[in-house]
Structure formats: structure tokens, C-alpha cells
Amino acid sequence: MRWSRASTGRCTAGSSPVSRSWGREHLAKHAQALGLEVAAFERCVETGKYADAIRKDMAEAQRLQATDTPTFFLGATDAATSQIKATKLVGAQPDSAFKEAIDRLLSSLK
Secondary structure, three states: OOOOHHHHOOOOOOOOHHHHHHOHHHHHHHHHHOOOOHHHHHHHHHHOOOHHHHHHHHHHHHHOOOOOOOEEEEEEEOOOOOOEEEEEEEOOOOHHHHHHHHHHHHHHOO
């Protein structure tokens, strides 16, 4: 799955819900504030260069019920059965929540 568009330098698509509700001028201001090359960002939005990839990611997020940011999926594969066991953490979580979730997953494999 590709979740991190900002870190890969990809832009939001011109037809995404965000750009429709915020408007292009608003997005350009955010792009500038983030230190992006605004002209390149605007070309990317205008052409919809990554629109299909973003739509695919959004559909997958909906299928997985990842409706909040951040959402984390932690999983482990049972070596004996090849079954994947997973859990989801939603929202900002302390390290202890991750440790507890990982410990639960590992103990379920025994």
C-alpha cells in the first residue's frame, strides 16, 4: 500500500475531495508553506498525474475502514498455519499502545 504521498513528493490530484473542498489557491498556499516547488505542484494538480493512484489508495483505505489519520495496521503471520493476524490502531497513540498491540499479536501466535 502507498499511504505517504507527501513524503514521496507526489501531489494531490485535481479531482480529489481535498482539492475540491479547499480550492486550488488554498492548496498552492499550503504547497508553498511546505517548501514545495509551487509551479510543479500546480502542474501536477492540473494534469491529475497521480489521480488514479490516489483514487486506488482512497478505495483501499475505505475497504480497510481507515477513516482517521493516522491509522496503523500491525500484523503477524502464524508460521504453522500461514494465517495473518492483524490489529488496527487509530489516532495518535503512545508507544505503550503499540507495545501492547504487538505483545497481543505475538502471544496469539503461540
